[in-house]
Amino acid sequence: MSIFFKRKEKNPIRIADKKVHEWKYTTCGYCSTGCSIEVGLDIDGKAVASRGNANADVNRGKLCIKGIFEHELFEVAGRGDKPLMRNKPFEPWVKSDWDTTLDRMGSEIKRIQDTYGKDSFAIVSTGQLLTEEFYSLGKLARGCIGSNNYDGNTTLCMASAVSGYKRSFGSDGPPGCYEDFEHTDCLIAWGSNLPEQHPIIYWRLKEAMEKRKFPLIVVDPRVTMLAQFADIHLAVTPGTDLALMNSLMYVILDEGLEDRGYINAHTKGIEEVEACVKDYDPVSASKICGIDEDTIRHVARIYANAGAAMSIWTMGINQSTHGSDGVVGINSLNLITGNIGKPGGTSLSITGQCNAMGTREWSSCSGLPGYRYLENPADRKEIADFWGIDEEFFPKKRGLAETDIFPAIETGQIKGLWLVATNPMTSMPNTARIRKTLEKLDFLVIQDAYADVETTQYAHMFLPAAVWAEKEGCFTNTERRINIVRKVQEPIGDSKSDFWIFKELAKRFENGKKIHFPETPEGAFNEMRQLSKGEGRTLDISGMTHQKIEDSCGIQWPYTENDSVADEVAQGESGKASVKGSQRLYSDGKFQTKDGKANLIPLPFVNNNEVPCDEFPFWMNSGRVVEHFHTRTRTGKIGNLNKYSPTPYMEMNPDAAAELSVKHGSYVRIVSRRGDAVVMVQTTQRVARNAVFIPFHFYDCVNRVSLGLLDPHSRQPAFKQGSIRIEAVDQEMAGQLNVERRSY
């Protein structure tokens, strides 16, 4: 039997045609994977489509859910299109123009600094801007405004990695790359949930594992998809990974599995580490970290015996009270097994924000540009000379980190604050305290692409910034690859690129008339290239240009002028325009310490976690979901992302829920020593009976209860370990509250 319908002459097959007229190259502005993306513009220049760039080595044509809809973020609700001013946060906003606004901003900063001292005006920036913008902001903050209380929100995400890298290797800079997946014989993921947080990196890992299977070990208190797919899942007790690391090192050293040759040649401090890990034999450690002794020994042996072994980590390590120590521990584990700087053997932090690396490298937040230190007189002099200012203008020591700036506002040492593309009302721990802190400011400026970031409720001034590919400049990704964001469309309304804002504001300051602020991002990039040159400097980008970066879909630093010349010679023969840069650091075993040796540092574990107790019996963990980014200022407004989690929820073990008569899909109130929040319960055996997990993206949610105890080295808050109790709540009221707390 056949049936045939003739429909064609009536209505032919229709498939949505977005009528893309031109595809423009750019780099994704969400996480730090660094995917090359092409935005499709219609004939009117409106962004209508996104697709991955298939030539790019990073993503090889793939994009995650956020990148796939990235063209939609230009026109989402809440974009700021006019500078706004008001005398008091309780007054209505008055629209202004840029000249008036920046004049006022300059004069307010000077008034506050004149009245309360140079450091009484603080600047907190972000990991969202372009590197050239970070460099310019650093010039402005360090060279013109001169406040030492200048930091980035990277303190909330990558500060521990930075601190740990510096302590172990003498310098920041992740030493590995994604290609290491294709060479490794064993991978441990520490508190890193790639499928959710970095789906493209996960895909690279999956591709590598499908070609050549190697053991995947995942350390995570929650059964994430990665943990589920792992060959060994170590469901560690929250906040005890340091004990586990020490115990792994104990087994390796005890059983003689270490690479003694590498240790002797390239490290120092093994004796102290040996002495320290003596206390962490697998039997003792198992009682702390909850991983049985056999498994500890097994993992240690697999890792040490692998030809090449690598560790990756993300916030599970960084966001804890001993995050910096955790990073050092991972580095040490790799150092003693000789797994640094070799293919498949590395210690690779998986970074969060699109340009967390760029701010670490060039923003001068923690010192001076190009991994230079305020504490180093030669660095101060070099930069002062390069910028053309008096070196005495620089402080001789780094000022407060973001997490110390807020307490200083709370107690009155800081009176003015400039927030650039960051939203502490949602992102910082202990919302109640942040709210109280922000209320105390004489002058709060918010510079953001979105006028509706929650922190604007306490602002005196709003500067509308261009977003992502409305501007031009570079991002550095997790594997030190510098990729370029090309301008895809003009900034909306009267919004301006952050680059322009910094350049114009600089004119309001005395030093701003001395320091040259280039007119274009490329001009700034060329300054950075100059500053990146120098003997032994890893962060060398002198061989790169904006065009070369685009032609190569990103180049990994170091890439020196010499490398560039060599590549040009080679290309003359092959005709290829694309170059790679350096895939790994420290391949020669030389580190950025004075003697070139990596530091092995003993890491005694002090359990200062807020562990569950009778009153607050649940561990509270927080983290990302794949469809959202940070405080949802972008993703919360794009329906095809937001719909997968449009409202805050909490993963809770069904056995615990049954005991408390909490129903799947109902609301509960969670209470900690800081405050309370209302969330919808999703029961799942993914979390332990005494643990809950809450996505951190939502305003007035998890950070109302989080503690955020600070890491002593990195000053990064321990978002992921705290304790709460769970209480019943009137369902109707909770539903109403949920709606009221969400404008997007």
Added chain:
Amino acid sequence: MNKPFTEFEDSSVTQLTVPFYDATQNTEGFNSAHKVISSQPDALKAAGNPSAGKPAVEIGLREDNMSGFQKTLRRYNPWFAARNYLDTLGTDNSDLDSTPRPIFDERSGERDYAKLNDSVVCDTNRYGTKIDMLNITDVELPVGRSMEINGNPSVGTNPNRNKQHGFHFTADNCIGCHACEAACSEKNDNPAHLAFRSVGYVEGGSYPDYKRMNISMACNHCDNPVCMKGCPTKAYTKHAEYGAVLQDPETCFGCGYCTWVCPYNAPQLDPVEGKVSKCNMCVDRLEVGLKPACVSACLGNALNFGVVENTPENREQIKTSIPGFPDPSITNPNIRFQQTKTMPNEMARTDSMPVKYHKQDDGTFRSVVDEKEGKAKSWNFARLSSRENPLVIFTLFTQASMGAFILLYLGNLLGIESFLAVKNSIIYLPLLTVLAGLQAVGLFLSTMHLGKPMRFYRGFNNLRYSPVSREALGVALFFTGLAVFTGLETLAFGLDYFELLSTESGAFIADLIVPVQHGTAVFAITTGLIGLYWMYRSYRIPARPFWDHGQVFTSFFGTLFSFGSLVVALLAIPTLLLTGESVGQLLQITTGLAAFGFIAEGLGLIKHANYLNTESGEGAAAHYVQQTTFGKSYSLRNALMAISALLLASVALFLSESAYGVAIAAIVAPAMLVSLLVGRCLFYILVIPTTMPGAFFWKNKGFEEHARDVGLADMPQVGVVPACHGH
């Protein structure tokens, strides 16, 4: 019914095997076919197609094969010309462009993961259907035909373009990252509340021995596309190219029947636009040798695509099912799975559907009830009201109108005294008018229930396959017959009233009316019963086990008796009482028939409940909801039905001549109405389709309902359409 069949969108090559009413082909179609084909030789040669350059001739030959009569029929059949014209009304074709151009805008440096790669193709699939679509058409090859995507006459270069393609899903690998869903929605420009592909999950085990299995699902382009057969408007086509089942939203009138019959929730009814749309297999990408957008976007290496029954590279299994996937025997879907990792014995759904999946001895999973809401019985009376309210009224009123009309007509035909009395009373014409009115209201509501009511006339397009088309035609013809009958009765009454019967012409007309009236009544009753039968058949949907039972028959035909008798009795008995005539016989007959209707329906319900208790899965889950969430409403309906049946039977048997009988009937009447209404509401709201598992927010009916209740749905980015009335 699993014989292979295919339908093509282009009958220019198939006319000889096609019944005339389907082979609608106009001259324009031929011209465009010629134009298309003749513009193609280059593309075909490029594809190495041996028949390159020949198709135009082939089509010409085939037209020559036709008899002149066939040709004339095809070209000038006014019925099909008119229908085709009507079906294009309201369609904006300005977006179509007949300029030859690339079918898909390929990107530079495309990688292998996005490229189709089927070097070898099986002959038949596991169900015995030929994979080469050209083999199952019984006609000459439409090789080298353009798909005319957006009017583009170019022909794809894919060497396997006439092979049945399908998705392959490695459930072990899916990470639930939504990239496939996003890529699909980005490509098809879908708003947040609509998705051709969705990812849900099932989970099981205990921490830390916990397993989540994500399932990404779109359309399976089935061998037996129940959507296409069910669609009354013929909006669906199964194409000879790739075996793609494509749906045309511009033909669709938004009845949503395809969304009922599809076991996988593939067709998406957009309540905002009032029409259905669905996965189009990315045939534009396939034409240039690329896998669909979702597959190319997959980040877990879970989703793949190719000629069906081919095992993708690095994969070992091509299973037809995984936990959470409905019974493939319903449609023979073109999807294959790999799932090698051991799953816990019980896998739960996170959405509100009271269904979970239990491992059988053979390792496969079957759906069983998950008593998510405990055992407590509730009323939930307000929730009886649903989007399907118009259908509640339509079905009840149709059955009442038909039942009452048959009763009146047969009562008179058989010369039953009380019915003759009714006919001679003042209520007779109003009663007929009420019946026509009930049917008119029912038809109006069911039409307004369509997403695009103005396209109602397309409901008859698929009489060949769709029970809905047949139902619609039957009911419409019944209504026509009833209306004509009522008109003739009015005419006859008028002749009598104005004493025109004595005139020659009056008598002539009156004599003429009688046979016409009988003819009309027989016509109305016949078409009505046929319509009612197909109304019943419309609900025999394998993907909706709660409905797929003979109970629907006893309910619909039982209501014919119960509600039909009730309507007659409600109007006639008070009239006869007022005019002082005897009501005993009428009361006996109506209560007797009503009792019969209720007893039949009641027995059907008892059998249904037994069936639901033994059935596992979605039917049993619906029964669980019936006994808990709506437990008290359900009990009330059952009690009212049982008591009514008992009292009606008592009146019919013993009390029809007494005043008590009348009084009892008066009390029973409202109880009957409540029972009928509640019963029919339950029928619609309880049905649980065999859909794929949802996620916690997305595709979770429980969350959608909550979002509407509290107002979260008012934010469009929540992806839940707010409660909307009308369109």
